[in-house]
Amino acid sequence: xxxxxxxxxxxxxxxxxxxxxxxxxxxxxxxxxxxxxxxxxxxxxxxxxxxxxxxxxxxxxxxxxxxxxxxxxxxxxxxxxxxxxxxxxxxxxxxxxxxxxxxxxxxxxxxxxxxxxxxxxxxxxxxxxxxxxxxxxxxxxxxxxxxxxxxxxxxxxxxxxxxxxxxxxxxxxxxxxxxxxxxxxxxxxxxxxxxxxxxxxxxxxxxxxxxxxxxxxxxxxxxxxxxxxxxxxxxxxxxxxxxxxxxxxxxxxxxxxxxxxxxxxxxxxxxxxxxxxxxxxxxxxxxxxxxxxxxxxxxxxxxxxxxxxxxxxxx
Amino acid sequence: xxxxxxxxxxxxxxxxxxxxxxxxxxxxxxxxxxxxxxxxxxxxxxxxxxxxxxxxxxxxxxxxxxxxxxxxxxxxxxxxxxxxxxxxxxxxxxxxxxxxxxxxxxxxxxxxxxxxxxxxxxxxxxxxxxxxxxxxxxxxxxxxxxxxxxxxxxxxxxxxxxxxxxxxxxxxxxxxxxxxxxxxxxxxxxxxxxxxxxxxxxxxxxxxxxxxxxxxxxxxxxxxxxxxxxxxxxxxxxxxxxxxxxxxxxxxxxxxxxxxxxxxxxxxxxxxxxxxxxxxxxxxxxxxxxxxxxxxxxxxxxxxxxxxxxxxxxxxxxxxxxxxxxxxxxxxxxxxxxxxxxxxxxxxxxxxxxxxxxxxxxxxxxxxxxxxxxxxxxxxxxxxxxxxxxxxxxxxxxxxxxxxxxxxxxxxxxxxxxxxxxxxxxxxxxxxxxxxxxxxxxxxxxxxxxxxxxxxxxxxxxxxxxxxxxxxxxxxxxxxxxxxxxxxxxxxxxxxxxxxxxxxxxxxxxxxxxxxxxxxxxxxxxxxxxxxx
Numbered sequence: 001x002x003x004x005x006x007x008x009x010x011x012x013x014x015x016x017x018x019x020x021x022x023x024x025x026x027x028x029x030x031x032x033x034x035x036x037x038x039x040x041x042x043x044x045x046x047x048x049x050x051x052x053x054x055x056x057x058x059x060x061x062x063x064x065x066x067x068x069x070x071x072x073x074x075x076x077x078x079x080x081x082x083x084x085x086x087x088x089x090x091x092x093x094x095x096x097x098x099x100x101x102x103x104x105x106x107x108x109x110x111x112x113x114x115x116x117x118x119x120x121x122x123x124x125x126x127x128x129x130x131x132x133x134x135x136x137x138x139x140x141x142x143x144x145x146x147x148x149x150x151x152x153x154x155x156x157x158x159x160x161x162x163x164x165x166x167x168x169x170x171x172x173x174x175x176x177x178x179x180x181x182x183x184x185x186x187x188x189x190x191x192x193x194x195x196x197x198x199x200x201x202x203x204x205x206x207x208x209x210x211x212x213x214x215x216x217x218x219x220x221x222x223x224x225x226x227x228x229x230x231x232x233x234x235x236x237x238x239x240x241x242x243x244x245x246x247x248x249x250x251x252x253x254x255x256x257x258x259x260x261x262x263x264x265x266x267x268x269x270x271x272x273x274x275x276x277x278x279x280x281x282x283x284x285x286x287x288x289x290x291x292x293x294x295x296x297x298x299x300x301x302x303x304x305x306x307x308x309x310x311x312x313x314x315x
Numbered sequence: 316x317x318x319x320x321x322x323x324x325x326x327x328x329x330x331x332x333x334x335x336x337x338x339x340x341x342x343x344x345x346x347x348x349x350x351x352x353x354x355x356x357x358x359x360x361x362x363x364x365x366x367x368x369x370x371x372x373x374x375x376x377x378x379x380x381x382x383x384x385x386x387x388x389x390x391x392x393x394x395x396x397x398x399x400x401x402x403x404x405x406x407x408x409x410x411x412x413x414x415x416x417x418x419x420x421x422x423x424x425x426x427x428x429x430x431x432x433x434x435x436x437x438x439x440x441x442x443x444x445x446x447x448x449x450x451x452x453x454x455x456x457x458x459x460x461x462x463x464x465x466x467x468x469x470x471x472x473x474x475x476x477x478x479x480x481x482x483x484x485x486x487x488x489x490x491x492x493x494x495x496x497x498x499x500x501x502x503x504x505x506x507x508x509x510x511x512x513x514x515x516x517x518x519x520x521x522x523x524x525x526x527x528x529x530x531x532x533x534x535x536x537x538x539x540x541x542x543x544x545x546x547x548x549x550x551x552x553x554x555x556x557x558x559x560x561x562x563x564x565x566x567x568x569x570x571x572x573x574x575x576x577x578x579x580x581x582x583x584x585x586x587x588x589x590x591x592x593x594x595x596x597x598x599x600x601x602x603x604x605x606x607x608x609x610x611x612x613x614x615x616x617x618x619x620x621x622x623x624x625x626x627x628x629x630x631x632x633x634x635x636x637x638x639x640x641x642x643x644x645x646x647x648x649x650x651x652x653x654x655x656x657x658x659x660x661x662x663x664x665x666x667x668x669x670x671x672x673x674x675x676x677x678x679x680x681x682x683x684x685x686x687x688x689x690x691x692x693x694x695x696x697x698x699x700x701x702x703x704x705x706x707x708x709x710x711x712x713x714x715x716x717x718x719x720x721x722x723x724x725x726x727x728x729x730x731x732x733x734x735x736x737x738x739x740x741x742x743x744x745x746x747x748x749x750x751x752x753x754x755x756x757x758x759x760x761x762x763x764x765x766x767x768x769x770x771x772x773x774x775x776x777x778x779x780x781x782x783x784x785x786x787x788x789x790x791x792x793x794x795x796x797x798x799x800x801x802x803x804x805x806x807x808x809x810x811x812x813x814x815x816x817x818x819x820x821x822x823x824x825x826x827x828x829x830x831x832x833x834x835x836x837x838x839x840x841x842x843x844x845x846x847x848x
Binding site: 210211212214215216217218219220221222225229230233234307308309310 | 365367390391394395396397398399402403405407410411412413414415416417424425428429461463474477478
């Protein structure tokens, strides 16, 4: 298990190094000069050159890459071209909204999907299965912003249980913050839960057809006992993969939901920075997202090994 | 004393009859074998006793175990009986165990699920004792082992341990050794026999292997298409078979063919000092990876017109050698040549040689594209030819190949799902014959077939030898088949050819200890020529 963990860790570091290089090259190669964008079409060449040198755009690219990477390692992500504030401050403020929101949505989606998937699989072809599958079909098909609007309409405007939008920060206490994130988290979680429930169901159905499930029944386990003791853990591997993928999406892909609920999250920041050609911010956020994806994959890999002993010895 | 009694059991799934009026019984300490070809309802009978039938099944009749009518019990009562009064062993030891639980967890589960008052420690002690009984002593096979750390035979022992942990009165074994090698099969069969004799446990065994049946069973039940055609004490039944189907089954099982005599000619295939290694995963990050020698310095030759067998247990390197001969893999050292030309040259399979060889695989279902018609399937080897026949020449070649394997030219327009298993294997042979190859490789080509179909295919091969003067290498784990269909035989063990010679002399006077063990372990049908006639 230790060797497995070390191997995964090594591959994590290599992935990060490669990713940073790819991000830098792609963004540097992308057309559009931030300096000329900031000064507009009619800028004087001298002013442009001055700004370029101020932003550090005139040094050789290799040097800029290493400066960027070593900066990131020491927590210095550079300064935003447009806002002239340290990128780290801009990101960390947003991260305190996006990260808890993503986690919250993930927990909710798992809480909905696991029971729904298990319920449907254990009643394959029956009315319960058909209604759960119908609901997930709807969940996959309906866009999350529409869910968001319905939630606002029902719970904020009519019932007045939640605020319709905005986020006042964590300073007023954990539960207050969580309360404010509840509607957006539900809106994000519903479509994800629909996908996850379907994966859970089909994965469990595959496992239920395995020979060892029949062995378990022959030992005298009831259908239910066999499902919980032998089915679930074996069905978990594909589900973990999807959870890993969903987390990465939730972290940055929630831009529309952030817009609907007026949340100062990462998604909005990416959008603003791309339109303003604020390359350094884009680079940093993309790198952060890549880091989180790789980190989540690493955790998913470790979770695989916990679930499946065959992976532990196959190193 | 009767332990299990099945009375007039009929069973249908969605109005399709699966079992028809089955009546049989198993006594304490008795071994009863149900035999028959695939689809005869053997396994369904076993599942009916366990009451683990698929959904949508309707049954009539009674199954009685020690005065309790299983067919009338509710699910919780049945759960108490399964594993406690009836244990079951399945065909596939590789998949019958839960891969994420240790063998200890899986054996103790049987004990604790039926009696919660047994402490964990007590259950463990009993699991240790049970594993010991099935031949898995603690010092070599601790409870903490996972299934993937065990071989097929060892896994089957764990499955048996789970089934007998509570000393059930009845053990059902559904093809318990079909997936195992012959030496392992012998050990598992002895174990099952011993368990039945020692504990007075009834054993209901399901197997298609008549040699195993004749060797093991006190009583034989022969099934066909959901009906029992004949049953009786083994000795009596073997000597006085009444039903034509039983006679046919036993005749087909010991089926012998006579190959046309050959006059050895020039060498066709030459294998010289062949080594094929695989790299194993590194054990440490910077260590040099170790290698596994699947084929270790193998040399032999096949002369034109010769029929050669290659036997050995799983993992001995048969398949690796086959791939190397076909030029699908590059070998690390040594030379394989056909008519003097190497099969693999310059990093590619040598096409000139490749068109001289064809192969027939084990699985008649998996080796065809289901979306192509037969004419397209059997003309696939034409792509090896520089100038493949077209138009009427192509049609003529197809007709000829289909007729040669006992099918009709009209079959060319059908799809593969329209054929039975035996017919599919005929089509596979037609595909191999169509370019008139110099050498055909049969890789376990009759292993997946029922005995009656297997007998027909063996007859077909003998006829084709006469008509086409075939040269082939027949790879199989089934010694009885190799014995009748080859002139010479090679015995392979751990990547090496340990014995090689005329088939009859190798089988009659095996010299290598491994060959002797192999022949001794293979169950043999008693001489039934009187009974069958």
